[in-house]
Amino acid sequence: MKIAKVFRIRSLQGRKSSFLTGYAKLDDSQSVSADLSLLARDPLELMKHLESMAGMEDGLGAQWSVMLAQFALSIKPGTINQRNCANNRACASRARKLLIAMGESITAQADSRDVVRAIEAQVEALGIRYGFSLLPDDLLQDILLLATEKGDYGEGFQPGRDFALEKPAMYRALTLAHACSRFRSIVLTTPRIWSAISDQIKDTEMLKFWLTHSGDIPLDVGLNTYGFPHFGKSFEDGFKICLTSSLRWRSFTLGVIPRSTQALIDRISTATRWDVVRNNILAIDSMTSQLHLPLLRHLDIGLPFASLQDRSDPRSHSYIHWSMPSLTSVHFHNCTPMIFPNTITHFSLLYRHPGLGLRVDKPCLDLRELANFLLSCAHLESVDIQLTTSTISTESFLLPAVIPLVRRAHLTVCACSPDDMLDFSHAFQFCDATHLQLGIECPKYDLEDISKPDYEPFVSAVLKLHSQLKSLELSLGYIRIGTPFIIPPIAYLRNLEELTLECTHWDVWERSKFPYGSYIPALVSLEVKLSHIGQWNVATKWVERLMIRLKKQGDLGRFALLTVSTTTGKPEPEGLLGKGIYKHLDAERIRFVRRSEESKYPHTF
Numbered sequence: 001m002k003i004a005k006v007f008r009i010r011s012l013q014g015r016k017s018s019f020l021t022g023y024a025k026l027d028d029s030q031s032v033s034a035d036l037s038l039l040a041r042d043p044l045e046l047m048k049h050l051e052s053m054a055g056m057e058d059g060l061g062a063q064w065s066v067m068l069a070q071f072a073l074s075i076k077p078g079t080i081n082q083r084n085c086a087n088n089r090a091c092a093s094r095a096r097k098l099l100i101a102m103g104e105s106i107t108a109q110a111d112s113r114d115v116v117r118a119i120e121a122q123v124e125a126l127g128i129r130y131g132f133s134l135l136p137d138d139l140l141q142d143i144l145l146l147a148t149e150k151g152d153y154g155e156g157f158q159p160g161r162d163f164a165l166e167k168p169a170m171y172r173a174l175t176l177a178h179a180c181s182r183f184r185s186i187v188l189t190t191p192r193i194w195s196a197i198s199d200q201i202k203d204t205e206m207l208k209f210w211l212t213h214s215g216d217i218p219l220d221v222g223l224n225t226y227g228f229p230h231f232g233k234s235f236e237d238g239f240k241i242c243l244t245s246s247l248r249w250r251s252f253t254l255g256v257i258p259r260s261t262q263a264l265i266d267r268i269s270t271a272t273r274w275d276v277v278r279n280n281i282l283a284i285d286s287m288t289s290q291l292h293l294p295l296l297r298h299l300d301i302g303l304p305f306a307s308l309q310d311r312s313d314p315r316s317h318s319y320i321h322w323s324m325p326s327l328t329s330v331h332f333h334n335c336t337p338m339i340f341p342n343t344i345t346h347f348s349l350l351y352r353h354p355g356l357g358l359r360v361d362k363p364c365l366d367l368r369e370l371a372n373f374l375l376s377c378a379h380l381e382s383v384d385i386q387l388t389t390s391t392i393s394t395e396s397f398l399l400p401a402v403i404p405l406v407r408r409a410h411l412t413v414c415a416c417s418p419d420d421m422l423d424f425s426h427a428f429q430f431c432d433a434t435h436l437q438l439g440i441e442c443p444k445y446d447l448e449d450i451s452k453p454d455y456e457p458f459v460s461a462v463l464k465l466h467s468q469l470k471s472l473e474l475s476l477g478y479i480r481i482g483t484p485f486i487i488p489p490i491a492y493l494r495n496l497e498e499l500t501l502e503c504t505h506w507d508v509w510e511r512s513k514f515p516y517g518s519y520i521p522a523l524v525s526l527e528v529k530l531s532h533i534g535q536w537n538v539a540t541k542w543v544e545r546l547m548i549r550l551k552k553q554g555d556l557g558r559f560a561l562l563t564v565s566t567t568t569g570k571p572e573p574e575g576l577l578g579k580g581i582y583k584h585l586d587a588e589r590i591r592f593v594r595r596s597e598e599s600k601y602p603h604t605f
Contacts, residue, residue: 088207095343141186142282148172148193159300159331159348160256163198163222166558191215197242198222202230207241218250218295224257225270226280228420235280249296254284256333258301271305278310285318292323299324302333308364311335336369345381347374352388366393367427371401374428382408386439392420392427399426400465406430411462412439413479425461434470438462441477460489471498496521502529504536520546522555526562529595533569547584556584564594 015494064102070490127372135143150169173194177187187193194214198221221242226233257270292420299319303311314577320340329346336349351365365387374380383406409430413421421440440458455476462470473487490496499521524548528539543562550556560586581590 015163035363043173053533055390057246137186140182141190144176144183144186145190145192147176150196160218160333161194161222161251161300162255163200163224163253166196166198169193174573184531186266189466190211196220197245199225199227199230199238204238204241207238211241211245212247214248219245219248220247220251220253221249222253223255224253226255226277226278226284228270228273228277231276231280236283236287239284243287243291245289246293247295249293251297251298252293252302253300255281255304256300256331257304274305278306281318282315285315285321288318290323291321293326294323295324296324297326297328299327299329300329300331300333301335301337303335306332306335314338320401336366337373339373339376340379343379343602344377344381346384347380348384348386349379349380349499350386350388353390353391364391364393365393367399367401367423368393368397371397371403371428374403375401378405380406382410383407384410384427386410386412386414387416387420387424388412388414390416390420392416392423394423394427397427399423400429401427402429402431404432406433408435408437409433409466410437412437412441412475413458414439414441421458421501422461425458428467431468433466434468435473436462436471437468437473437475439475441475456489460492463489463492467492468495469493470495472496473500473502477504483515490521491518493521494519497524498527499523499525500527500529504531506530506535520549520553520555522553522558523550524558526559528562528564530564530566531568533566534590536564536566539564544581544584547581551584554605559585560589562590563593564591565593567595 006528024107062316088262143492149172150166173187178457191214194210195217197210197214198217200222201210201302223239227239230238301317301319303316306316314320316335317338320338324342327342327344329348330342331348331350349365349370368521370385374383380403383403409428411424411428413424415417416424425440438459440455458476459476463472472488488499488501490499526534526543528543530536530539547559549555550559562581
C-alpha cells in the first residue's frame with residue numbers, strides 16, 4: 001500500500017481533526033479537504049505547505065520546528081520497506097500522528113497570537129489612559145483642542161471664512177466628550193472649542209448648548225447662507241438665540257458664500273431661492289435695529305445674488321444702524337457699502353460675477369458711491385479693491401477721487417472691458433500711499449490684435465497717480481504676444497526702492513525695451529515671481545538689462561538683493577544664473593526661494 005493512499009483515504013479525508021479546524025481558520029476562502037487531497041499525493045509538497053502556514057516568531061515555533069523535522073524524517077522513502085506492509089502501516093501511523101499534532105500546534109499558535117494581540121491592545125489603551133492621567137489639565141486641554149482640528153484665528157480675521165469647516169471640528173469635540181469623564185469635563189469647559197456659531201448649527205437646542213459652553217470669550221458668528229435652509233419663523237427663532245450673545249461678537253459674516261466645492265450646493269440653492277432668502281435679510285434688518293456690538297472688530301458682508309435694486313436697498317445694509325465702536329476692518333462682496341459712523345483702518349471690496357450659469361445681474365461698481373464711502377473713513381490705512389468680470393459706473397463722478405491717509409493699496413482688475421479697465425485705472429489716487437500692489441489681467445479683447453492697447457496704458461495711468469511710492473508689486477497675466485512691451489513704466493516713481501514683478505508670459509519681457517534716456521529708480525531690492533523655475537531662463541535677460549541700466553546711472557551699488565521665487569521646480573543657482581548676472585551682482589545679493597501657491601482672489605463671491 002502506498003503512503004499517498006493512506007494519507008488521502010484514511011488520515012486526511014476521514015478525520016475531522018483539529019488540524020482541519022486550524023487550517024480552516026488560516027484560510028476560510030478555500031476548500032480544506034480538496035486542498036489536502038491534492039497535496040497528500042506528494043507528502044513533501046504537503047510539508048512545504050504546512051511550513052508556509054506557520055511562522056517561527058514565538059515559543060511555539062521551536063515545538064513546530066522539531067515536529068516538522070520528525071515528520072520529514074518519517075516520510076523519507078528510505079524509511080519505508082515496500083516489502084513489509086506492517087512497517088509501512090507503522091510508518092504511516094507515526095506520520096499521521098505527527099501531522100495531527102502539527103495541526104494542533106498551528107491552531108494553538110494562531111490562538112495564542114490572537115490572545116497576545118488582544119492583551120497588547122488592552123495594555124496600550126491602559127498605558128495611554130495612564131499617561132493622560134499624569135498630564136495636567138491645561139496641557140491636556142491643549143491636546144484635546146488640537147485633536148478637534150479647530151482653526152484658531154486668534155486676533156486675525158479671514159474674509160470669506162467658510163464656517164462649514166467648523167462642522168467636522170464640532171463632531172470631533174462631541175466624540176471626545178464621550179471618551180471618558182475627564183475628557184468630557186475638559187472639552188465642555190474649554191470655551192475656545194465652542195467659539196464659533198453659524199447657520200451650520202441647524203438645531204436651536206444645539207445652538208443654546210454651544211453658547212452655554214462658549215463661556216465669556218469673544219465669538220465669531222457666521223451666516224454664510226443667510227440662515228439657509230431655515231426661513232421665516234424657523235430662521236428668526238435661531239437668530240434670536242444668536243443675538244443673546246451679541247455683546248461678545250468678535251466678527252460677523254453675512255452672505256459670503258465660499259467658492260469651495262463643498263459649498264457648491266449652498267451657492268446654487270441660495271441663488272435659485274433668492275426671493276425667499278431675501279426675507280431672511282429683511283428679518284435681520286428688523287431684528288437688529290440699534291444693535292450694540294461693543295467687541296465687534298471685523299464685518300464681512302456679501303450680496304452675491306442680489307439684484308441691483310436689492311443692493312441699493314438700505315434694508316440690505318442693516319449694519320448702518322449698528323453701534324460698533326471697536327470695528328477695525330470691513331469686507332464687502334458684490335455690494336458697495338453705505339456710509340455709517342466708523343473707525344475702520346482696513347477696507348476691502350470684491351466685485352465678481354457669481355458664475356454657475358446663473359441669470360444674475362452683472363455686478364456694477366458705482367465709483368461715486370465707493371469714493372464717498374472711502375472719503376467718510378477718517379482712519380483708513382489700507383484698501384483692497386478687486387474687480388473681476390464686472391462693469392463700472394462713472395455717472396456723476398469726477399476722476400480721480402483723491403483719498404488721503406491710506407498707506408497701502410491693492411488694486412486688481414481682471415476680465416473686464418478695456419474701457420472699464422481704463423476707468424478703474426484713473427479712479428483713485430491714494431496720495432499718501434507708499435506701497436501699491438497692482439494686478440491687471442485678461443482685458444476682454446483679442447490678445448493677438450496688436451491695434452488694441454496693451455497693459456501699459458493701464459499701468460501707466462495708475463503709476464502716474466502714485467509717484468510717491470516706495471514699494472510696488474506688479475502682476476500681469478496673459479500679455480498679448482505681439483509688439484514688445486515697455487515694462488514696467490516705473491520712470492514716474494522717483495522714490496521707488498522695492499519692486500516685485502510677476503507675469504504669465506516672460507517671453508514678452510525678454511523683448512521689452514528700456515527707452516533711451518528714461519530714468520530707472522535706484523532700486524534696493526527686486527523680486528521676480530515665477531510659476532516654475534524654467535521661466536528664469538527668459539526672465540534673466542530682462543534682469544540683466546535692468547542691472548546694466550542701474551550701473552550706468554551709478555545706482556547699482558545701492559542695490560542689495562535679487563530674489564527669484566518659484567512655486568514649482570528645484571532652484572539650482574549655479575546652473576540657472578548666467579554669467580551676466582554674476583558680472584554685476586555677487587552671490588550674496590542673489591537668492592532663490594520656494595513660495596507656497598498664492599490665491600490672487602479670495603475664494604468667495
